[in-house]
Amino acid sequence: MTNSGFAPADLSTIRQMDEHVVHPWASFDRPNKSRTIIGSGAGVYVYDDQGNRLLDGPGGMWCVNVGHGRQEIADAIAHQAAQLSYISPWSHPTAPAARLADRLSSVAPGDLDHIFYTTGGSTAIDSALRFCLFYNNVLGRPEKKHIITRHDAYHGSTYLSAAVCGKPRDKNWLDTQLDQVHFVSSPNSYRSAGGLDEAAFCQKLIAELEAKILEVEPERVAAFIAEPILASGGVIVPPVGYHAACLEVCRRYDVIYISDEVVTGFGRLGDWFASESVFDITPDIITCAKGLTSGYVPLGAVLISDRLISNVGGDGERGAVFSNGFTYSGHPVSCAAALANMDIIEGEGLLEHAREVGPYLQQQLSTLIDLPIVGNIRGLGLMGCIECVVDHDSREPLMLDYEVGNRIDVHCQKLGLLVRPLINMCVMSPPIIIDHEQIDELIRVLRLGIERTIDDLKKEGVVGGL
Numbered sequence: 001m002t003n004s005g006f007a008p009a010d011l012s013t014i015r016q017m018d019e020h021v022v023h024p025w026a027s028f029d030r031p032n033k034s035r036t037i038i039g040s041g042a043g044v045y046v047y048d049d050q051g052n053r054l055l056d057g058p059g060g061m062w063c064v065n066v067g068h069g070r071q072e073i074a075d076a077i078a079h080q081a082a083q084l085s086y087i088s089p090w091s092h093p094t095a096p097a098a099r100l101a102d103r104l105s106s107v108a109p110g111d112l113d114h115i116f117y118t119t120g121g122s123t124a125i126d127s128a129l130r131f132c133l134f135y136n137n138v139l140g141r142p143e144k145k146h147i148i149t150r151h152d153a154y155h156g157s158t159y160l161s162a163a164v165c166g167k168p169r170d171k172n173w174l175d176t177q178l179d180q181v182h183f184v185s186s187p188n189s190y191r192s193a194g195g196l197d198e199a200a201f202c203q204k205l206i207a208e209l210e211a212k213i214l215e216v217e218p219e220r221v222a223a224f225i226a227e228p229i230l231a232s233g234g235v236i237v238p239p240v241g242y243h244a245a246c247l248e249v250c251r252r253y254d255v256i257y258i259s260d261e262v263v264t265g266f267g268r269l270g271d272w273f274a275s276e277s278v279f280d281i282t283p284d285i286i287t288c289a290k291g292l293t294s295g296y297v298p299l300g301a302v303l304i305s306d307r308l309i310s311n312v313g314g315d316g317e318r319g320a321v322f323s324n325g326f327t328y329s330g331h332p333v334s335c336a337a338a339l340a341n342m343d344i345i346e347g348e349g350l351l352e353h354a355r356e357v358g359p360y361l362q363q364q365l366s367t368l369i370d371l372p373i374v375g376n377i378r379g380l381g382l383m384g385c386i387e388c389v390v391d392h393d394s395r396e397p398l399m400l401d402y403e404v405g406n407r408i409d410v411h412c413q414k415l416g417l418l419v420r421p422l423i424n425m426c427v428m429s430p431p432i433i434i435d436h437e438q439i440d441e442l443i444r445v446l447r448l449g450i451e452r453t454i455d456d457l458k459k460e461g462v463v464g465g466l
């Protein structure tokens, strides 16, 4: 047996069997047979098929916030599964779902007191958007159904949530329903500010949002959806005041503001939710998933304001039914895991911890700027990104062909670190329990991985000027 719990003889069998698995973002002409099989995890580390220890830089997929191998969550899952594994959420409340809803509403900003459970992030986005359509039907405004979103956004992989994604490559081979969806610019100051200072860039973005609402017509715009920090788009932190100004514009035109906190929630930015504490907004709807259970089991949630719910409820006697739900909405086992996860975050002071180590991660990441292919380093809290370019002045990205993110990842894995490659970027979202020493380790290996990648690129003559 290796440290990760595999008998070595099993490995080739597992690889063979894995050929039946269609992985997310599969390329059928280039099946990836060289992926590392991960067998176990503890804290910020996972162990690969050879028993090698790897620091989990992406925290699973922005989700393993309290770290791997937490017995408390495993016990809560086992206990709930033995006590009551499932009952229909259509017909019956359960204690874990009710307790979790009460707890979420108590830590949510403002009047976001109504919790709709989903199976993950995409279904939370889908449900939030469907709620906005439902809302306007109930209010007798059937034409108010258009949605504004942003370039570089990632909101999920169901049909509707994918339609509000703004990453162009993801749409190369898949159709999305576009007639009700409109895009405004990404708040990416590195790529799109065009020499404007932060305040002027912010003003430009806000003017664009308002112009878009006016162009589509306010009577036809139902919702604006935004991640507080665009995560999979490359950890794009908007200019100061951006979200508050967007919310103001939305309020002016009676447009519902959906804050997609699937990544930014549950400690990643140092609070349960980042909308209010970091970005000074109380949105109408928050979506969350991932860190809600630290990825131990699937669960998502849509938090809806009292204001919206009371507008479609009360004495109207309209007989309206929000016909949206999932067999596993409020799954008792998932809710029990989320409660145990919140107990850990609270009991171990992990929000305070994240607020303390987040700036250290950012400061240490910023030391990598001396590397010749590192063009931009950005992030906030425990989210970070390095973007690689041919040279600092031209900002010309090293494009997909060079697979620079992948190459860095391959080198880093050999050195004991998982990174999340995104074309010419590497994004970081380690478990929020990470400490200073482990951040030092992450940065040391990342530097070495980038240096080795530069050596390869030089040898291949890809970046001759380095």
Ligand SMILES: Cc1ncc(COP(=O)(O)O)c(C=O)c1O
Pocket: 120, 121, 122, 123, 125, 154, 155, 156, 157, 227, 231, 232, 260, 261, 262, 263, 289, 290
């Ligand atoms: C901001 C954001 N929203 C929604 C989603 C979709 O979540 P899921 O993959 O759980 O469906 C993701 C996934 O990465 C995300 O980053």
